[in-house]
Amino acid sequence: MTAPTTKPPAKLKAGMLAWLRGVGGLIGFALLLEIVPRIGLVSPNYLPPFSVIMVALAKELMTANFWRAFGDTMQAWALGLVISIVAGAVIGIVIGGSNLLRTMTHSTIEFLRPIPSVALIPLAVLLFGTQLESTLILVVYASFWQVLIQVLYGVQDVDPVARETARSYGLGTWAQIRYVIWPTMLPYLMTGVRLAAAVALILAITSEIAIDTEGLGREISQTESGGAVTIMYAYVIVTGIIGVVVNVGARALERRVLSWHPSIRLDSAEVAR
């Protein structure tokens, strides 16, 4: 690459560079997927070349079936995520605000949290069969903890001076939650949301594969058992793309909401260097 004639701002340049590197990595990976089956390292029957998968994907994108599955997955993901965020934030603020509740719930939370969501598959099937609710159980169970734990940390992080300032100006419980506790907790909540968004997607796909609820995951398992390997890969790639978009979206949201926060302030200064 030759040096550009007009020098862009350092921040922009660094951001562009990182972005270019990321894209370069992706292109390299696609090339690898193209070459490996072509030179016979892996049978094309199990792993078709990348270009073949992309052609299959383009065809899938034209079908109503694809968009129905896509919509189902995104619906389960979004619903589960919203439930987890609201429940995690509310329960976190309530528990975190009280010493008694915090110590009472601590061991229970530490017991429940490591239980993998997939361990609940039999229970979900028992309760709801292959309905949306089954997926929701798994999604919510996995992502709720991500949010709750972060919120609990966040509520603990309220600065005593800020709290005393609020009290001295007569702010009541509600005003303190709204103007002091909530903003303090927000960076933690945003981290929780970002983690939960990724986990929710994983669990939505997992339950569609394992329970056979409607969605992209089911398309993956059905195309696989039907021998349509190429289309299966097309769906796998779609789930990957959704994951990337979700992550980028969550980070963008974080930046918007937390523009005042030192980590974001620092970040932009760092990029400029």
Place this chain on the structure above:
Amino acid sequence: MNRASTPMLEVKGLRKVYEGASRTVEAIRDVSFSVAQGELVCIVGPSGAGKTTLLKCIAGLLAPTAGSVVLEGHAVTGPPPAMAVVFQEYGRSLFPWMTVHDNVTLPLKRKKMSAERREELVRDALAAVDLRNVESAYPWQLSGGMQQRVAIARAVAYEPHVLLMDEPFAAVDAQTRADLEDLIRVLWRKLGVTVLFVTHDIDESVYLGQRVLIMSHAPTVIMEDVTIDLPGERTQLETRSLPRFGELRKHIYSQIQIAKQGRKPAGT
């Protein structure tokens, strides 16, 4: 009730013991004093004397172990609406997620008043501390001195009868500090507010106050109540070079030295 004869603020036999799980600390043993309406009183004492503890008890943020605080004839049991506190840690006392304007406005939201009146108070308070055109800035975009001005503006906008300040200028540079001291004198005279100003800086207490209360080492009592008989019109250069200024600061200095050695005034 005769308004002039009731003190604005009365601290009676105040005692504060911190009861910890592992240790108990008697921060304040027995403190009594009163402040008349419109007075500017400074409190000096060595580090750890319990100045912050005393201020928090007065502000209704901490419950005293014994004794009472009476503001305008009413016992203080929680933060009273007629009081505002300026904390030493301005960086933590201002909310970084709010603009300067919102920081100053927030305490006014619970006071019943029209939106216009509120905006007027905020504008006037920011003008009074010489801050203009920073309303939409965030506190962390301002210098330390400016941040402390915002904190003072927030207190002023609240229209308190008593303004409590806990070492507000301990963390700013000398020049800014001198400017802020003058600002306090100006605000005090203009608003007619009663000011209780805590500091560990003897010069600052003499320069600012009409009276200086000297606190002993913890467990704390008041060692002396010194009247500052300097002219009311004070300027950094002239007032500080008056012979009387030197005498007062010397006197207070020696009292604090005695306090540090742990001696108490006779009779306690």
